Amino acid sequence: MKRIAVTGLTGQVVSSLIERAPRGVEMLALGRPSFDLSSRDMVLASLRSVRCDAIINAAAYTQVDKAESEPDVAMRVNGAGAGFVAETAAELKVPLLHLSTDYVFDGTLDRPYREDDEPSPTGAYGRSKLEGERQIAARCENCAVLRTAWVYSPFGTNFVKTMLRLGETREEIGVVADQIGNPTSALDIADALLAIAERLVDDSDPRLRGVFHMTGQGEASWADMADAIFSAAETKGRKPVRVKRIATADYPTPARRPANSRLDNAKLEASYGVALPKWRDSVNACVDRLIPN
Numbered sequence: 001m002k003r004i005a006v007t008g009l010t011g012q013v014v015s016s017l018i019e020r021a022p023r024g025v026e027m028l029a030l031g032r033p034s035f036d037l038s039s040r041d042m043v044l045a046s047l048r049s050v051r052c053d054a055i056i057n058a059a060a061y062t063q064v065d066k067a068e069s070e071p072d073v074a075m076r077v078n079g080a081g082a083g084f085v086a087e088t089a090a091e092l093k094v095p096l097l098h099l100s101t102d103y104v105f106d107g108t109l110d111r112p113y114r115e116d117d118e119p120s121p122t123g124a125y126g127r128s129k130l131e132g133e134r135q136i137a138a139r140c141e142n143c144a145v146l147r148t149a150w151v152y153s154p155f156g157t158n159f160v161k162t163m164l165r166l167g168e169t170r171e172e173i174g175v176v177a178d179q180i181g182n183p184t185s186a187l188d189i190a191d192a193l194l195a196i197a198e199r200l201v202d203d204s205d206p207r208l209r210g211v212f213h214m215t216g217q218g219e220a221s222w223a224d225m226a227d228a229i230f231s232a233a234e235t236k237g238r239k240p241v242r243v244k245r246i247a248t249a250d251y252p253t254p255a256r257r258p259a260n261s262r263l264d265n266a267k268l269e270a271s272y273g274v275a276l277p278k279w280r281d282s283v284n285a286c287v288d289r290l291i292p293n
């Protein structure tokens with residue numbers, strides 16, 4: 001495997017892939033304005049023109065609350081756009097790795113979700129991502145859909161960076177404690193995607209294709225995650241910040257989010273032997289990078 005085409009230029013996962021690609025593996029990042037997922041012509045033309053051994057679709061409309069007021073835009077990018085990428089991957093006969101989300105689930109189950117549990121998104125973002133999964137399943141057999149969750153990194157915007165920014169001016173921050181999930185480092189995702197891509201290129205086993213859950217190990221509420229961020233920040237000399245554990249009802253947002261969106265990663269581990277690091281270790285590493293010594 002020498003060349004991977006990846007959609008998106010500035011995203012957390014794209015930036016992480018560019019950082020983690022080993023010597024000898026070239027990442028060809030495609031993004032706006034010359035590559036827009038909502039244009040079938042652009043997607044087909046751009047992907048046809050780069051010679052690659054695999055495609056990673058890491059671009060997406062990711063603004064969960066904003067999607068409620070422009071669901072058509074989200075659907076065009078995450079639904080139809082994913083379909084265009086899948087169509088091209090099938091034509092070029094290269095494997096496609098696609099990222100999806102825990103927000104395809106409604107969160108009413110009382111255990112971590114498995115790949116064959118019924119999706120039932122609670123918001124426009126989740127619906128658009130589920131449509132992307134369906135577009136891909138209909139167009140491309142040589143595909144792995146990796147559902148991940150609660151992604152953070154030194155890049156772009158994410159919960160870790162938001163907490164560190166708010167913590168600079170506040171002594172206490174209210175954070176919801178009744179939504180649980182799996183915080184996942186984009187750098188860990190990048191390492192896993194590179195390993196998965198290599199396998200897909202080398203091995204035609206159908207058991208490596210389909211939907212897989214891929215998140216950091218261990219579970220947390222957003223409040224637990226905030227606590228971990230501020231503890232790590234304290235070891236870097238930041239003043240302490242108290243996390244007030246609040247209920248979802250006390251933090252109203254346009255989008256409804258699942259109360260339990262934990263994902264069971266057993267299938268990924270059994271099929272690929274891939275397991276991501278424990279979420280706390282990776283949060284510590286991210287905070288360590290974000291706060292200069």
Ligand SMILES: NC(=O)C1=CN([C@@H]2O[C@H](COP(=O)(O)OP(=O)(O)OC[C@H]3O[C@@H](n4cnc5c(N)ncnc54)[C@H](OP(=O)(O)O)[C@@H]3O)[C@@H](O)[C@H]2O)C=CC1
Pocket residue numbers: 007008009010011012013014031032035036037038057058059060061062077099100101102129147148149150151152156157186
């Ligand atoms: N962030 C998270 O918490 C989670 C993310 N995921 C999924 O993982 C994947 C990667 O997410 P992440 O790296 O965090 O995303 P980011 O929000 O960090 O980046 C999104 C990227 O998509 C690009 N993009 C948006 N719209 C278009 C478009 N119409 N055409 C081309 N590019 C576009 C953006 O480009 P531009 O710079 O031009 O805006 C940006 O580079 C996505 O599929 C997402 O749904 C899954 C679970 C959790």
Ligand SMILES: Cc1cn([C@H]2C[C@H](O)[C@@H](COP(=O)(O)OP(=O)(O)O[C@H]3O[C@@H](C)C(=O)[C@@H](O)[C@H]3O)O2)c(=O)[nH]c1=O
Pocket residue numbers: 062063064065101102103148149150151158159162173174175176179222251253257
């Ligand atoms: C900033 C802030 C957020 N919150 C809450 C709101 C929300 O329930 C939770 C997380 O807020 P965010 O807006 O950062 O996260 P959100 O945009 O919901 O993150 C999601 O993004 C998409 C792309 C995904 O695919 C999901 O896996 C998930 O990562 O924390 C607080 O309670 N206090 C705060 O000060």
Ligand SMILES: [Mg+2]
Pocket residue numbers: 062063064065
């Ligand atoms: Mg958000």
